[in-house]
Amino acid sequence: MTSSQRRLFPDFILGPLKGVAATLLSLGIGSALLATSEPARADTWPAKPIKLVVPYPPGGAADAVARLYAEKLGESLKQPVLVENKAGAGTAIAAEFVANAPADGYTLSLVPTGQLTVLPHIAKNLRFDPLNSFAPISLLASTAVVIAANPTVPAGNVKELVALVKAKPGKLSYSSSGSGTIIHLAGENFRLSTGTDILHVPFKGSAPAVTALLGGEVDLAFDTLTVLAPQIKAGKVKGIAIASKKRSPLLPGVPTVAEAGYPDYDVVSWFGLAAPAGTPDAVVKRLNAEVQVIAAQPAAQEKLAAQGLEAWPSTPTQFAERIRSDHAKYGRIVKASGATFD
């Protein structure tokens, strides 16, 4: 923008308008450019805007992680990184889209935990291979899963909770953000690990699931720190435990399930960055390097922390290993829990 324009309109008007114009332009021209794809050459890449596919509608943690990294990657790569929300079919539509996109480094995927590790165990006819269709680039961020209870539930920690449920098998219920989500599996994993019987009540998303906990319709809720931390901090619900091996710095007072004597219980909700399989190594390496830089920035970490997220970069190999091990683990839990999905 030239300085003469700056004088015509104050910044508070131009700011948002600029955003609109840029987005409209990028939507139109960007997708026209993306349509004509050429094989990536490491020395010229990126020569045009990059598309980052998010498998959820705008809003929510996945979208926030994507937009944060997209903005920063755009700055360091000197090419806009455009977030495209392709929601549907429990993230399968986006996964199929990326798996079938040209492996030229211009289509990237924001991978939430369940997409490659849970969905393949419960959905039929997926047109992608969770372990072979993608080139993992790096993990981006993680958020702990939390177990929370309505204040009327007479249990303040995992030991008391387990004792309560064992005394009243099948009487207590927990809400989740949906059947077959990582949250649901955290709940099933808890049931299996502690040998207890708790009723699963699925909702359509986190907002109604937490409302049900606040209103006392359900006794317990499993959800991410992003969703539950504000309610726990405000004292509206009780934080029973963190569902992973280590405590969260964002909620340091809440112990882990592992601390209560279930050392193998560990569910982490993570978000990663991947490209279609066959994307040139040089591109993967460059993107990984940029992610490391961004994840180390205090400003980025702060923005993530505000949403209950922690920056969690990795090497491509570590990310691939994480996908493989979680894929195996959730496969076991789906089988053991007897959760059937047609």
Add this chain to the structure above:
Amino acid sequence: MELLSQLSQGFAAALSFGNIAYCLVGVTLGTLIGVLPGIGPVATIAMLLPATYGLPPLSALIMLAGIYYGAQYGGSTSAILVNLPGESSSVVTCLDGHAMARQGRAGAALGIAALGSFFAGSVATLIIAVLAAPLAELALKFGPAEYFSLMVLGLVAAVVLANGSLIKAIAMIILGLLLGLVGTDVNSGVERFTFGIPELSDGFGFVVVSMGLFGIAEIIYNLEKGEKRDFFATSVGGIWPSRDDFRQSWKPVLRGTTLGSILGVLPGGGAILSSFAAYTLEKRLAKDSSRFGKGAIEGVAAPEAANNAGAQTSFIPLLTLGIPPNAVMALMVGAMMIHGIVPGPQVMTERPELFWGLIASMWIGNALLVLLNLPLIGIWIRLLKVPYRLLYPAILLFCCVGVYSVNQSALEVAFTVGFGLLGYLFIKLDCEPAPLLLGFVLGPLMEENLRRALLLARGDATVFFTRPLSLGLLVATLLLVLILVLPKVRQTREVAFQED
């Protein structure tokens, strides 16, 4: 007195030059995207979100909120002018609003919609300021059993929406219920009627169905009739609502505002129900209910007031509980978090300038919307004189862009065309699409909550009668059924007596 000082604190924050400007940008953008069929506030706010990162938190929220309720204003404009409901809440506005436009009274319809919305928005904002906390408690008291009973009430009321045959209306509602079954079952995760098409696994989108049944079907039907639009001439009755219009409208606006303010608080379905409920109520209260569907101004005033009141009070769960009741609010949560504000019960006490500033800005925004919309009416009406050969391709283009922008899916555009053809068939068969749409929206919510209530009650169906709120709603449903049936009974008896 505390309220006054809090409000003055809010106005002090909202009345800064920058914040008024952001409010204006927000409501103007909102009006524009509301008028453009299909492009809803969700897509717009998602696009603008990055642009708000650099703003102060209050300014960002004021602008985003302005887009949301501005879109409610704009949505009624396209509903009235071209029979295109961009949002679920403007479906009922199509019924009488578009009928008024056909009679050359588009100006009166737009005027009453704008003024009714302004009144409702102002009152609802006051309600947020005074009653936010108790109303949030009401939202929490609504469990699955209550939602189920509310949806039953809504579906029975949907019968009243129909102007013609009762049988056809019921058939359309059931068809809507069936269409609503498509997609993944929330309770079991099983896919139903998806035929292996991934795009169907979340069901048909509301925009897809409504654009097709209303907008595209209307265009096909009009093309068939050829271009004769003398009824759009604006000579009849001028472009402003007459004194008579106001006399007929003020009570419906009051009732609509009340209904909308209450139902708007309920996350999930409340906002959709409010405009339908307001319309139903007016039709039952009217001395001559046969005018409805043929351009009754009450049929525009009440639902418009209700949907705007509901749009304002739907901020209550977000502001007091930190729970977003719809997709737009979920985006606002994102915006708040980016600015380090954790939406939750504590926002009201920890960041009072934010809470009250936003509320004050809603008043300012509603006033700006009236100032913006009333002069625009003349321009909108001129839009109706644009020849079909220019107007229709433009509408179709915007419909396609709008539908595509929801999920970036070309297949959904094709679905929309399919629903357009279906809608044309309905026009030919003299079946009205509004009851279908209500069945389509309410059906899945009803099923989901029925099964959830039974799941929580471990299969005990008496739960619907033992919870007082649920029982009250079911009793209201029964009364409504009686009211619906009684005139028929009376008529048949009269006929029987005549035959004697």
